Amino acid sequence: QAKDIKIAHIYSRTGPLEAYGKQTQAGLLLGLEYATNGTMAVNGRKIVIIEKDDQGKPDLGKSLLAASYADDKVDLAMGPTSSGVALAMLPVAEEYKKVLLVEPAVADSITGEKWNRYIFRTGRSSSQDAISNAVTVDQPGTLVATLAQDYAFGRDGVRAFKDALKKAKVSHEEYLPPTTTDFTAGFQRIVDNLKDKPGRKVIFVIWAGANPPFAKLADLDLKKRYGIEVATGGNILPAMVPYNNFPGMEGASYYYFGFSKNPANLWLVTNHYSRFKTPPDFFTAGGFSAAMAIVSALKKTNGDTGTEKLISAMEGMSFETPKGMMTFRKEDHQAMQSMYHFRVAPGARPGAMADLHLVKEIKPNEMEVPIRNGRK
């Protein structure tokens, strides 16, 4: 009997990101099942997942990771949900010289300046998000006003988005407190800025959290009054319900269950429907992809879990996911992956589930994702 392969999954089982974290865990289990053909073993070694709840707290995540490596003697770890937790965890992987597969925390600096060689990421980075989103609005003569939350996530997102725009111009950046509920003032500033300008005018929204501004934006009827459009990135399904206020709105998304037709995704959608009665979401796909990355790597090393073996197996490794092929870029271990340019279905009804149509799959080679960890 070979030794078990122990993997710690540290994520927000509770806390503000509870809903996201649970999707990841569900995806991870499905992914392992799919990748191992239901045996849950690689090379005769059984894969054991040890779940830990970081509650969204960086300090807790940090000590849980240390305890996983040291007390539980896991072979590698995966997680967490929040970027803040991830950043606090990174040095721990280095201290214990064990692999940490980041999924789905998005901050650029995870594979950027805070990166170390034990860090891999299957999740998309903010840059990938921003670049793909830029593609959807980037046309000559377009004026863009951004609307984002006033904290690191929002500001970084806008910066990356601006960097990625080649042809369109940003004429206004609006930052609102992360907990804003009354958008009147912010909207007013944007409208005052845009309304008298010529050309195509777009408000690009980067908003995380529970109170997105879409319904309120729709109430303003900006398209009819001033010819101003709205665009934004994808999100989890419940958060995209308000998108229906804008039939025809475009943007780019990390995942939407109907977009890709590869076997992994078909299996995922079918099985998710049959087990949970709902389609798989954003983070389910992420967890699924991470599982496939792990299994691919273990297969490559023939079940050897030595850290150096794993690292050399994973660097440059390509693997199947519900989103198609991903590749861990050698330099910063970021998984290069497709993103999806979507359009909200023309007949979308407010209140109903989000209904997105695929405009175009944006392939990895169509996005120039900068390497930010100084390791060229």
Place this chain on the structure above:
Amino acid sequence: MLQRILSNDQPRSRVLAVLLLAVFVALALTPFIVPGVKALNVAAKILVFIVLVASFDLLLGYTGIVSFAHTMFFGIGAYGVAIASTRMGPGWSSILTGLVVALALSFVLALLVGLFSLRVRAIFFSMITLAVAAAFQTLASQLSDLTGGEDGLTFKMPEILSPSWQLFEEPVLGVAIDGRFVAYYLLFVAALVLFLAMLRIVNSPFGRVLQAIRENEFRAEAIGYRVVYFRTMSSILSALFATLAGAMLAIWLRYNGPDTSLSFEIMLDVLLIVVIGGMGTIYGAAIGSGIFVVAQSYLQDLLKHGSDAASGLPWLAALLSPDRWLLWLGLLFVLSVYYFPTGIVGRLRAARSAA
């Protein structure tokens, strides 16, 4: 001798004395008796909380001021060390600089808050501190160039406190004498000294006047104590001790962020511990922190066993799910008010005097 160390404030209950001794011994020997990173982390957190909670007891239990801004000072201490270590690089001088700056800032803020407390009635003051604390947390995440924003700061400590530092190649008594080990005992000594210092303060004439003010501010003034002065002094002292606790936390975690040291949740934990332990006793801080931090750290594990055992009853299993640990924490809040109105220390002491 022991009496002098304890500032003549004996536990006044045999059970309490035993409990205190148990906490002391357990903390002193944690690295030797409980193996593992998690246990050490829990013990270190207890040490930090003992200082933090005792400092809050000085304010709440002895002076009767309900302030929600206490974590602000805790955060200042943690950020002081974090920012200095990030900007100046790891080293003792960074820690010292950060600490001094943090103490100075806490002093000024505590002075301001303390003075404001005299203008409005107590309940308003509490609500104001609540708002101030929230504002400070927002500020900390806004000033991301300095504080690392929401993501916080990860930084390094001087060599001797880093995990990579090893005194001996081989473990001693099964324990690796490494940087973590040193850091733990640094925390332990700091906590012990600060705890005894606070015990001394509350048992000094100064502390007695604080109690008098808590009971009847008007009369305290009338017999010649300047309430403004004592209140402000108490605010400042407690803020400074909280700042030191914050620095201890930063040294241990080598990380700090708004959630870690400034969140309202910590404030609540502190409040709860003071009440569970026994307000106005200082000893309550030690007992309460020990019990609470251990419970909090292992609650999810415990619930997991519970929900596994209850898997036959779906609704019970759902309630016992580790994901609903907060539910049980909430229940703890409620029950502690029900059953420990005077805290564990108060209870034990009352049991003794009734006997």
Place this chain on the structure above:
Amino acid sequence: MNENILTLAGVHTHIGAYHILHGVDLQVPRGQLTLLLGRNGAGKTTTLRTIMGLWRASAGRIEFNGRDITAMATPQISQLNVAYVPENMGIFADLTVKENMLLAARWARNIGQIDEARLQWIFSLFPAVEKFWNHPAGKLSGGQKQMLAVSRAIIEPRELLIVDEPSKGLAPAIINNMIEAFAQLKASGVTILLVEQNINFAKRLGDTVAVMDNGRIVHSGSMREMAENEELQHSLLGLAI
């Protein structure tokens, strides 16, 4: 009807761990003024509070108008037509004098519904109540608060009036008024149970006297008997009246 409006039989009261009343037996005859005397800490206030249901009797029986009220809640007892002036006066400091009075008039929804004549009567007894009608009661002087406390108890007619040291802090002129008020009330058929330290006050009003010590009634009898018997006075009260 029973000739004692209120009877306490073997009442014990515990406050927390303390045993305060050790079997109080007390009869309050209808339509009379019964005086409860005793040194500080004898348990007079505790007895009154136990009658009002503010402390629970741990043993014994309290009857009002033949009804067992031992276990009744305070509001119910009060609704049986009992008024109470507590030792600490129980003034609502944040409310105005008027609002204090309005609350005491249980059946009045606003000031207009209070019996005007009765209000005038109170104003004439205690001019301060009228004078500071719209002031916060907390700002009144000590004696004025005491007047307000008594005024509240007599704003509506009650069958039984329980009063704990109403004369403390009052100027002699006002004490005279209060004596007169109690006399008038008594004449109108109200029964009064009074705890009082001011012997002059007590002497002019009392019909029957009960003396407490250490949580027990150690003597009860008529005022006249007490007034005539100096020996008794000395042995019970430590002084002559």
Place this chain on the structure above:
Amino acid sequence: MLATKDLTIRFGGHVAVNSVTCAFQPGTLTAIVGPNGAGKTTYFNLISGQLKASAGQVTLDGRDLSGLSAAQRTRAGLGRAFQLTNLFPKLTVLENVRLAVQAARDGDHRRGFNLWSIWSDHKQLLERADEILETVALGDKEDELVANLPHGDQRKLEVALLMALDAQVFMFDEPTAGMNAAEAPVILNLIRKLKADASKTILLVEHKMDVVRELADRIIVLHNGTLVADGKPAEVIASPIVQEAYLGVSADRTGEREVPLPRPELRVVNGSGK
């Protein structure tokens, strides 16, 4: 010597103390009498600094105290007991007095900076507190919580605190209100003893005329905030204003009180009354 000059306070339109000028000599006990609401307690509050005067000054031995806080005035030698009991309810009797003793000490003690010599000093403070409690006959209740004391004992403690302050001026506001006639003498004896000390100035507000008559060297009368009489006890008590406004024995008194209880027999609502 304690003196007030044109001391005045207004609450809104109401002048509670109206331009009172008066001096109090050491070695005398001055009784302050007047109807309820005359301004006696307010006058005390102005002297001891609980209230800020609208106009006028308070001086002690020529030193103007007007700008000082209550705490500072206490330290300057003004001791004050309160009409409505005002103690530290959740502390023991002994601790209450000890705090007052400590407040009377100088320097570090009062500010509480003395962190190191707490035992020896503590003992001294406690001994002194003990002594004082004996004098007010509370010696056997040292360890009781004040909240549990009967009213009379709380009054005694109120006086004990004042004694502990070791002041130069003693202000008593109805010290025996609510006290048993058999127990009041404890307090009165204390006041008598104080009186024997020629360096102490004593002010006493009291409604019990027999007490006033016996103790006072001098009586001043306040009426509607104004000082209306000042002199030897016998003279003042005999003066018409005291007889009328205070003792209420004037001839036209009955004229004032014409309203009898309106038709009482009809008004006693029966039972739970609806």
Place this chain on the structure above:
Amino acid sequence: MNFKDLDWKPLALVPLLALLVLPFIGSGATWLTLTVAGLAMGMIIFIIASGLTLVFGLMDVLNFGHGVFIALGAFVATSVLGSMGDYTGSESLLKNLLAVLPAMVVAMLVAGALGLAFERFIVRPVYGNHLKQILITMGGMIIGEELIKVIWGPLQIPLPLPQAMRGSIFVGDANIEKYRIMAVIVGLVVFAVLWLVLTRTKIGLLIRAGVQDREMVESLGYRIKVLFIGVFVVGSALAGLGGVMWGLYQQNVIPQMGAQVNVLIFIVLIIGGLGSTTGALIGALLVGLMANYTGFLVPKAALFSNIALMMAILLWRPQGVYALGK
């Protein structure tokens, strides 16, 4: 109250603030949009704070768990409205109202019922002790929030506005959301009812007296226990109503939504002065306006506008604009 006694200064604050910022904003249409939206937002805030004026303002119970009733109201609304798709989807305002009104009623009933249990088990042992109130109600809050997660799940749930209540009315360049008009109407009704009950009956007096000296109120023959339960239940029900309004405004609900508005509504009450309905209304309007003005003029400062406002008011009147007693 005759006119001379009327303390008019706080009433003037709202128009004063609005006029004061006019020159800074410049455009009349923008000012109108901001002002109307701010006032309407103030009304919504008033509705969610109205329950707390009873529970905290009058009964002096520092109920940190108040937010749970708000969240509960909103979640109940998702269930009720979710089952009435025909009505909410209709273009007819009447049909929409026929869906929203039952949602409000059910939310108020459920919140009120929970309030009854909350009063009995959480609040009753701690009347008069602020510190314990903070702790125990915080515990109640946590439990409530977790129970909501157990029942409705931790995910956010969309609560779309009924069809006819969406969109805005446009006046030239200025726009006014239709829903805000509805909020103003509901807010005025709540205000009027509260104001009448508290000034025209003895209930307000009794509660205040009961807070100061419970025993005395009982000695006067009032069953204060029942009264307190009743008021607490009404306060909770109002919070439930507030939750429906707030949820519909945000168009989605999360279990933490109550906790998120907790500090805000406490600030409103403090500005208004405890126990005063009028004060709470003024406080809410000021908060609503201030947020919009600073959000437009200096967005960075918007984060701190509430706190700055509260501090300024307290420096002017340490008891809030209208304080009863004290």
